[in-house]
Amino acid sequence: MSGGEILLDVEHVSLAFGGVRAINDVSFNIARGEIRAIIGPNGAGKTSMLNVINGFYHPQHGRISFHGKTRARMKPYEAASQGIARTFQNVALFKGMTTLDNILTGRSLKMRRNLFWQMLRHGPALAEEIEHRKFCEEIIDFLEIEHIRKAPVGTLPYGLQKRVELGRALAMEPTLLLLDEPMAGMNLEEKQDMSRFIVDVNQHFGTTIALIEHDIGVVMDLSDRIVVLEYGHKIADGTPDEVKSDQKVIDAYLGVAH
Amino acid sequence: MHILYLIFVDPFVQMAGAPDLLVQTLWEGLVGGVLYALIALGFVLIFKASGVFNFAQGIMMVFAALTLVGLYEKGVPAWLALILAIGIMYLLALAVERVVLRPLVNQPDIMLFMATFGLTYLLIGLGEFVFGGNPKEMPVAALGLPKGSLDFKILGGLVSLQKIDIAAAVIASAMVAGLALFFQHTRIGRALRAVADDHQAALSVGISLNQIWVIVWFTAGIVALATGIMWGARSDVSFALQVISLKALPVLILGGFTSVPGAIVGGLIIGIGEKLGEFYWGPLVGGGIESWLAYVLALAFLLFKPEGLFGEKIIERI
Numbered sequence: 113m114s115g116g117e118i119l120l121d122v123e124h125v126s127l128a129f130g131g132v133r134a135i136n137d138v139s140f141n142i143a144r145g146e147i148r149a150i151i152g153p154n155g156a157g158k159t160s161m162l163n164v165i166n167g168f169y170h171p172q173h174g175r176i177s178f179h180g181k182t183r184a185r186m187k188p189y190e191a192a193s194q195g196i197a198r199t200f201q202n203v204a205l206f207k208g209m210t211t212l213d214n215i216l217t218g219r220s221l222k223m224r225r226n227l228f229w230q231m232l233r234h235g236p237a238l239a240e241e242i243e244h245r246k247f248c249e250e251i252i253d254f255l256e257i258e259h260i261r262k263a264p265v266g267t268l269p270y271g272l273q274k275r276v277e278l279g280r281a282l283a284m285e286p287t288l289l290l291l292d293e294p295m296a297g298m299n300l301e302e303k304q305d306m307s308r309f310i311v312d313v314n315q316h317f318g319t320t321i322a323l324i325e326h327d328i329g330v331v332m333d334l335s336d337r338i339v340v341l342e343y344g345h346k347i348a349d350g351t352p353d354e355v356k357s358d359q360k361v362i363d364a365y366l367g368v369a370h
Numbered sequence: 371m372h373i374l375y376l377i378f379v380d381p382f383v384q385m386a387g388a389p390d391l392l393v394q395t396l397w398e399g400l401v402g403g404v405l406y407a408l409i410a411l412g413f414v415l416i417f418k419a420s421g422v423f424n425f426a427q428g429i430m431m432v433f434a435a436l437t438l439v440g441l442y443e444k445g446v447p448a449w450l451a452l453i454l455a456i457g458i459m460y461l462l463a464l465a466v467e468r469v470v471l472r473p474l475v476n477q478p479d480i481m482l483f484m485a486t487f488g489l490t491y492l493l494i495g496l497g498e499f500v501f502g503g504n505p506k507e508m509p510v511a512a513l514g515l516p517k518g519s520l521d522f523k524i525l526g527g528l529v530s531l532q533k534i535d536i537a538a539a540v541i542a543s544a545m546v547a548g549l550a551l552f553f554q555h556t557r558i559g560r561a562l563r564a565v566a567d568d569h570q571a572a573l574s575v576g577i578s579l580n581q582i583w584v585i586v587w588f589t590a591g592i593v594a595l596a597t598g599i600m601w602g603a604r605s606d607v608s609f610a611l612q613v614i615s616l617k618a619l620p621v622l623i624l625g626g627f628t629s630v631p632g633a634i635v636g637g638l639i640i641g642i643g644e645k646l647g648e649f650y651w652g653p654l655v656g657g658g659i660e661s662w663l664a665y666v667l668a669l670a671f672l673l674f675k676p677e678g679l680f681g682e683k684i685i686e687r688i
Binding site for chain 1: 557560561563564566567568570571572573574575576577578628
């Protein structure tokens with residue numbers, strides 16, 4: 113699906129924390145409808161890049177355009193309202209709340225009815241609540257987590273928590289979905305399930321996906337294009353086949369004799 | 371054996387013997403309890419949204435009431451003083467969010483807790499500087515609150531209800547109910563719980579931390595103002611009032627720090643418990659039970675049920 117309209121364009125972005133340069137003059141783009149992987153050894157700046165894209169970090173240099181609009185410093189909730197959703201490397205769920213409530217928080221920006229009516233669960237607010245509930249139930253069906261709908265997520269096993277987190281991101285109906293190591297710590301079966309969900313989301317909902325993942329097999333299978341980072345620099349960018357045969361990438365992953 | 375009789379039998383004989391006194395005691399306990407619940411609610415709101423025990427809640431109550439009375443004494447009409455006091459609580463919420471919470475985001479909770487200490491002394495200083503340190507009288511009549519008492523001849527005796535107490539109970543109940551609905555059914559309520567659980571995740575689904583914090587601190591400020599008016603009407607408005615807010619601590623331990631219904635039930639148990647204890651068991655130890663019973667109850671809860679009656683989880687901080 114690559115080669116289409118550019119959804120997100122990252123140009124010459126640099127990010128430093130004091131003297132530590134996390135990202136150094138990195139440029140790449142994400143086309144609408146593709147699955148884009150960001151890979152690289154630990155500490156390469158992958159998560160920092162996601163944090164820049166959804167507004168947690170503000171780069172010192174460079175520009176980011178989303179939907180063709182170049183943006184200034186943007187706050188995370190502004191990124192969310194423009195259609196960027198994400199999941200986190202170490203699951204960040206609302207642990208005291210149920211699966212359903214967690215997914216409902218993804219609808220926060222879509223609820224617009226009067227607070228007074230919401231309090232009384234009456235009138236248009238009730239209709240709105242039902243509509244959002246229905247949407248969330250569809251996501252729950254889609255992710256096959258019906259059985260844990262009412263369970264507090266803090267009590268769930270890790271693999272399911274990752275799925276709930278994906279559900280919450282999907283509830284935002286994002287244009288761009290950022291997944292930070294969606295398969296970390298999963299067994300083979302869980303990885304296969306998660307891969308299936310990611311492909312389904314991409315194909316059925318047309319959601320553009322950017323994902324960070326360490327399992328190279330998964331990355332090669334899923335993604336349309338891959339960007340490779342090392343020590344904050346971009347060392348390769350292209351289709352899985354191109355990246356696989358790139359000498360710099362091989363050196364970065366296997367080490368090189370000096 | 372006689373001491374056992376005095377502890378376990380005699381008080382109940384007294385209760386049955388003079389039901390009018392029992393009703394009177396229960397009523398006073400109830401009013402106190404509703405006001406404790408209101409104070410505790412102020413703590414719960416902020417604890418839920420930022421995981422921090424707001425030490426400044428008590429002084430916020432005094433500061434709010436002091437602003438109201440101070441403005442009134444300077445010749446501002448009571449209704450205008452009330453509106454101005456609400457406005458000042460809003461400004462306070464904005465300032466706290468901008469100056470304290472925003473710079474300390476993602477810092478350990480203990481730092482925020484210490485920051486609320488700082489806020490406490492800042493508000494004490496500011497209050498004394500602007501309005502002076504003398505106790506002030508709440509302009510009860512000018513605020514349209516009733517005075518006097520209602521007497522009922524029932525149960526073979528006289529039960530006397532202060533009208534201000536009735537007003538306090540009604541207003542506090544209405545506020546408690548309104549807040550409970552607000553935080554359980556609205557998107558802001560859900561967002562609030564989300565923020566309490568995980569800042570980053572809340573941000574990523576499009577919740578604005580800054581906005582939520584302002585809303586929560588402003589709501590806590592309104593609650594503080596209402597409590598300040600009610601307590602101020604029963605005694606005077608002075609800095610000593612903030613000691614009452616410490617009673618919210620056992621209330622919260624009983625009810626659970628994160629639970630709105632917990633704050634209400636906890637408040638009622640403490641309020642009624644300490645009045646009954648004082649009146650029926652107090653003479654056994656020479657009185658004064660009222661001032662420590664709540665804390666002993668809290669201690670027992672900490673030993674046997676540390677998450678409280680309705681708490682979501684074990685309390686791990688403060």
